[in-house]
Amino acid sequence: MTPSATPDATAIEVRELGYRYPDGTNALKGISLRVAHGERIALLGPNGAGKSTLIGHLNGITRAQQGSITIEQRIIAAETIAAVRERVGVVCQDPDNMLFMTSVADDIAFGPRNMRLTEDEVARRVALALAEVGLVDLAAKPGLHLSFGQKKRAALAAVLAMEPAVLVLDEPTSNLDPRSKRSMVELLSGLAVTLIVATHDMDLAWTLCDRAVVLDDGRIVADGPARDIMINEALMHRHGLEVPHLALHWLAGRATLHDHEIKRGHAGADGRATAEASISARPYAPHRHADGTEHAH
Numbered sequence: 001m002t003p004s005a006t007p008d009a010t011a012i013e014v015r016e017l018g019y020r021y022p023d024g025t026n027a028l029k030g031i032s033l034r035v036a037h038g039e040r041i042a043l044l045g046p047n048g049a050g051k052s053t054l055i056g057h058l059n060g061i062t063r064a065q066q067g068s069i070t071i072e073q074r075i076i077a078a079e080t081i082a083a084v085r086e087r088v089g090v091v092c093q094d095p096d097n098m099l100f101m102t103s104v105a106d107d108i109a110f111g112p113r114n115m116r117l118t119e120d121e122v123a124r125r126v127a128l129a130l131a132e133v134g135l136v137d138l139a140a141k142p143g144l145h146l147s148f149g150q151k152k153r154a155a156l157a158a159v160l161a162m163e164p165a166v167l168v169l170d171e172p173t174s175n176l177d178p179r180s181k182r183s184m185v186e187l188l189s190g191l192a193v194t195l196i197v198a199t200h201d202m203d204l205a206w207t208l209c210d211r212a213v214v215l216d217d218g219r220i221v222a223d224g225p226a227r228d229i230m231i232n233e234a235l236m237h238r239h240g241l242e243v244p245h246l247a248l249h250w251l252a253g254r255a256t257l258h259d260h261e262i263k264r265g266h267a268g269a270d271g272r273a274t275a276e277a278s279i280s281a282r283p284y285a286p287h288r289h290a291d292g293t294e295h296a297h
């Protein structure tokens with residue numbers, strides 16, 4: 001989905017965000033980003049690019065030192081922080097940071113109870129979130145006793161139960177075995193929520209996201225349609241990333257279709273099969289802006 005021009009469609013607006021850690025590390029160097037409701041954004045970049053630091057700002061865990069973050073027209077500040085946390089849910093990379101009660105159900109109820117919802121509403125949300133992540137049968141178990149994949153899903157449920165408008169995930173598939181990974185991708189694909197996913201799992205980003213934002217050294221270096229960015233090998237390599245395997249399969253499929261169409265005599269005068277095939281397989285040609293950002297348009 002492309003961002004709409006209506007101001008109401010804006011879920012998050014980050015303006016000129018700068019952040020320096022106490023030891024002097026300059027982690028964010030002027031990040032500006034607008035996220036529209038309904039978008040699914042892959043936040044990509046090498047280790048140390050600033051992804052986690054940016055995520056920490058989106059629900060106010062880390063306070064902006066320079067610039068501002070606006071969530072649905074509320075600038076994050078002391079007096080808006082509680083409301084902001086109900087709208088933006090962040091799922092940490094390590095689920096052990098999010099599971100500390102005596103049962104999974106209580107872990108999931110923690111957020112809704114903090115929102116001072118009625119116990120009936122808390123129970124409704126817990127049941128729904130457990131069902132969404134497929135953990136109904138394990139509701140009474142302590143989170144500590146779950147498998148890693150189950151812990152990841154329980155941590156996600158704990159955030160889903162708050163019914164956030166924006167779900168921010170830090171490495172949702174890290175350390176998962178292939179089957180748990182597939183089930184996580186399916187689960188996330190089925191969620192009707194604005195998503196920001198920081199990941200090194202390029203196949204996840206390819207499958208799930210319609211927009212990619214690439215961070216490197218505290219700056220946004222590319223922002224555009226996910227598929228255009230992720231098939232651009234030069235761009236991906238320049239920022240320590242790989243073209244997703246699924247993209248390579250997809251491109252190979254396109255090439256086969258192309259050959260097939262030519263053999264069947266469906267090619268256009270210039271030898272291209274169909275406009276769609278040729279445009280989809282076209283290597284991404286970024287347009288570099290004066291600020292150094294590359295846009296895939």
Ligand code: ADP
Pocket residue numbers: 021022023025026027045046047048049050051052053054
């Ligand atoms: P990413 O999530 O993209 O790997 P981070 O946001 O974790 O990147 O890190 C951005 C930069 O900030 C890196 O240079 C990292 O070393 C530094 N950094 C992260 N956390 C801290 C911290 N607590 N203190 C000092 N520097 C930090």
